[in-house]
Structure formats: C-alpha cells, structure tokens
Amino acid sequence: MTALNNDIQAHNRRATMLGSFVSNVAVRRFIWQALAALALFGSVFWLAANLHHNLAARNIASGFGFLTREAGLPIAEHLIAYTPADSYFRALLVGTLNTLSVAFWSIILATILGTAIGVARTSKNWLLAKLSSIYVDLFRDVPLLLQLFLWYTILQKLPPVRQALNPVAGVFLSNRGLSFPVVDWQAAHGWTLLAFVLCLLATTLYAKRASRKQLEEGRAKSFWPVAIILLVIIPLVVGFSLGASTNLDMPQPKGFNIRGGVTVSPEFFALLVGLVIYNAAFIAEIVRSGLESVGRGQHEAARALGLHPKNILTWIVFPQALRVIVPPLTSQYLNVTKGSSLAVAIGYQDIVSVATTSMNQTGQSIELVGVIMGVYLTISLSISLLMNIYNARVALVER
C-alpha cells in the first residue's frame, strides 16, 4: 500500500514538473517562435530548391551578369543621357529615375491639391463644400487605371503637330505633348540658378525669423522688400555679370515632331494628372478627418480669445490635426509611388516598364522582379523613414 502510494506520489511530482515546464509562459513563447521560424525557413528552402531545379531544367543562367550587356532598348524619356547602346544597368537606372520623377511631382501636387480640397470640405461656404465633396466622391470611386486611360485618351485626341494648339507664343500643345521654351543653357545659367536656390534658402530662413520676430516684438513688418532683393535682384545681378544669354530655346514644329524647347510627353502628363487627381481625393479625406478631429471646444476657445480664422487654422487646428494626418498620409504617399507602376499601361517608361521589356529580352525574370521589388522597397522605406521623422516632430506631448 505504501509502496503504491509512493509510486503515485512520484508520478504526480513528475507530472507537475512537466506540467509547470509546459505551462511556463517563457517556454511556451519559445516553442511557438521556434515552430514559426522552422515553418518559414522550411518554406523558403523548398521554394529556393524548386526554383533552382526548374531553372536548371530549362538551362537558364541566373545571376546579374546581364546588367552590363547592351540593352538595345529605346527609352523615349530620360533624365540622364541614354541611348539604346547603353547597358541594361543604365536602362534600369533611367526607368528608376522616371519612376522617382513622376512619384515626386505627384506627391507634391497631390498634397497641395488634396489639402486645399480637404480644407474646402470643412468650409462653411455651401457651394465650396459641396463641390469638393463631389470631387472626392467622383475621383475616389473610379479605379486609377481607368482614370489613366481617360486622361491618356483625352491627350491623344489633341491635334497633331501640324495643327498644334498655340495658346501663348512659344507654347505648343499637341498629341506629342506640351512643349515650352527654355533658356539656352550655359554655365552662367547654372551659377544664376545656384544663386537663386541659395537666396531662396536665405529667404525661407529670413521669413521664418521675421514671423517669429513679429510675434516677439508684437508688430508686423513686411519681409517682401528683402525677399524681392534676395529672390529677384541678386540672381539677376549674378546672371548679368557672368554674361548669361537671354536667348530662349524655342520649340519649333518640324514635320511630325517638335524640335527645340522642352516637351513633356503625353504619357508622363497623363500619368501625373491621373495620380495627382486620384490621390488628391484620398489626401483630401485624410486632411478633412484630421481637421475634424480637433474638437469644437478648441475652435470656441480660440474664437473667444479673439483669434482670426486664419490664425486659428495655423496655430490651433493644423498643429493638432497633423498628428492625425501624418500616419495615413504616409500610406497614401506609398500608394502614389506604387500606383505609378500603372505607367506600363499607358506606355510611360518607368522601372516596371523598362524591367518587363528587359525580361522579355533577357529571360532574367527572377532577377528583374528582384530589381523592381528592390527599387520600390527602397523608395517606400525612404518615404516611411522621412515621414516617421516628421511624425515624431509633430507628435503631441500628452503627459
């Protein structure tokens, strides 16, 4: 009897020891993590083995050796010098720059348009509020791809070069795009531009200091005289003293094409317009929700103190709305960038377009998909990083 008892007790002890080991939170966490890691690595290994086997079966060489080969791939728009004789690497670089350029301008313009429409939606002006709400409903609900086709079709319907619209002297609008004159570029222009950029920087700093000083001293002082000297007179003096020519490179319709000046292609223009108009609708809603997140009491307190509507917006509402606006705005910026990949549908040669053409020519699909992913990942992570830094700056100290 006692021997049996002892056995049972020993068994119970063992059971409790095992039980307490398995029910230990740290142990359980470790087991689940280990299982998850095992599943992940197992899948990756299986996929990689499969890929290797299939590539070997089709005699496809893998690797990035093709990047140095001649691309033989024409790209109509290039921000850096490019000919089809250049390498695949340079072609992909041109594609990436095209993606960056359209994404950059889309983000800037969509933010401006979206903010204006978002503010208008909260306006007490009935017509303004109604029009902006119609805008949002209309452009948010139609798929982006469809909108791109629409803009592209409209631009294609423009007259050919021979009957190009000529609204202002030197500006031509045709189915080849929008052409406008630029200065005949010389080194002196570079210095003038540099002077302008430096003066713009100085003006921004000066304006910031002036508005702070205006608060400190309590009296308004116009900063326009200084701004005009900095922005107009100094660059002009620099330009003239270096003898920068004022000759313009005028666009000239020649046969089926336009020579000279700068031409923005219908493809770029359609993509830009489509991305801006579509994303501005979303940004407007983000801005509106941010503005409306600031309670009525804040407006009332500010009005009771005698603040004017413009001051209430700048000093009370916007700073508080930003903490609500910035996180979803980051996602929207990522959507703009990724949405630019629809360029392929209307023939703008962005990274996706260049890479898919390269795929057809080289058969290096895996590597090129990797390149596309790498490009978008880099752009997206950079946007996220910048926006997170900004978000940390506008975050509210609660307690």
Place this chain on the structure above:
Amino acid sequence: MIAETDPTTKATAVSIQKVNKWYGSLHVLRDVDLDVAAGERVVICGPSGSGKSTLIRCINNLEEHQQGKIVVDGIQVDHNIAHLDAIRREVGMVFQSFNLFPHLTVLENCTLAPMLVRGVARPDAEAQARAYLERVRIPDQANKFPGQLSGGQQQRVAIARALCMKPKIMLFDEPTSALDPEMVKEVLDTMVSLAKDGMTMICVTHEMGFAREVADRVVFMDHGQIVESGSPHSVFGQPRTDRLKLFLGQVLREH
C-alpha cells in the same frame, strides 16, 4: 462678504434686450432682458436645458441670437466682424471643459492670444502670463503641457489664459461642473479673488456657496426665460415661484 455694487451709478457692461433664439423649432431663449453693470457679479442658475449657457455664449457671439439686441461695452453684437473682434478682445471666457490648447505649453497657452491679437511683444506677454499664473497659484507649471496637469490646475490655467487678454468682462460657463469634488474649491477660490478685484463677471454655475459669497445678483432661468432675479439672499431665501422652489430643492439635495 463683498460690498454690493449699485448698478445705477456704473456704466452698463452688458445689455441684453428682448433676445430670442431658436435651434430649429426649439425656442431656447425667450425675450431675455438682462443688464449687467461694470463691476457687477451676476450668477445665472437653472436646470439643464434652461438656456443659461446659450445666453452667455450669445454675449461673445459663440452662438448667434436671432432677435433682440445685445450690446457689450458699448458695442453691438451683430454681423460686423470689427465689432465681434472688439468684443472678443474685451470679453474673456472660461469653459466647462477647459479647452486649453493641448499642443502648447501652459505659458504658450497664455501668451498666444495677447501676441497674435493684441500685438504684445513676447517678453512682455510672458512676464504678464507668469504674473497671472502666479495669481491663480500655479507659477511652477508654466512649461508643462495641459495634459500633465490636474483638472483643477487646467481650469486655473484657462482662467489665467483669459485674464492675459486683460478683459473687462469675464464669462464663466459652468467652470466647476467637469471637476472632481476636491478640485472645485481651488477654482472657486480663484474666482472669488477675481471678484474681489472688481472684475465684471457673469457666471453660469450651481455653486450656491459661491453665489452667496460674491454675487450681486442671482438670475434663475428656466425654459429659456428669466424666471426670477435678485440678491442671493432673496432668490435663495424667499423663492417666489414653484419652478425655483423645485430647482432649489433638487440642487440642495445634491449638495
């Protein structure tokens, strides 16, 4: 006890004549007449929904009245922006829910309006803000954010913020209703000391003790009308209408 001010010898600070207001079909202010003399302390009480908050919010045009005339410090409350600006410069307001600006420090809360509206230079605005924060007895919290303060402290900052505009008239819209009981006294003490300095005050509050101590006049409102008005002693001591008796019975039971 504060000496009673004789309204007839002083200038009129706020004059409300036959004011009517509707929210849709709801008639919230019915022919309200009320004159407040400079330096006078008026307490408005009444059940919730009686229109007392709406009435004082009409004084600085946070709400618009639809009929009648309101004149504040000699300026008529109308659709003229210059009039509204002038009135809001002279009328300070303290809200039930404090409404401090959460993204600004206590000091910035107090200096923003004087700098933007009155054009006071920052050093002066800060010195003045510190003086008023001292007055409401929280000088050491100047660099904290509102969210870091207790309710009572926040409401005292709100009072200091309003005072920094050097108003001639102060409106209080249930300033202690959102406070925990132990914080009511610190806010009321601040208001009492303000009253002792001769500020013209119109307070919507149910604090009977405060009304008895500082009010020159108590106004009882119900259903958008002024039902009774008089010294705290007569209004609380000898209520003439059943509505006031019922209201006093309810309020006294609560306290």
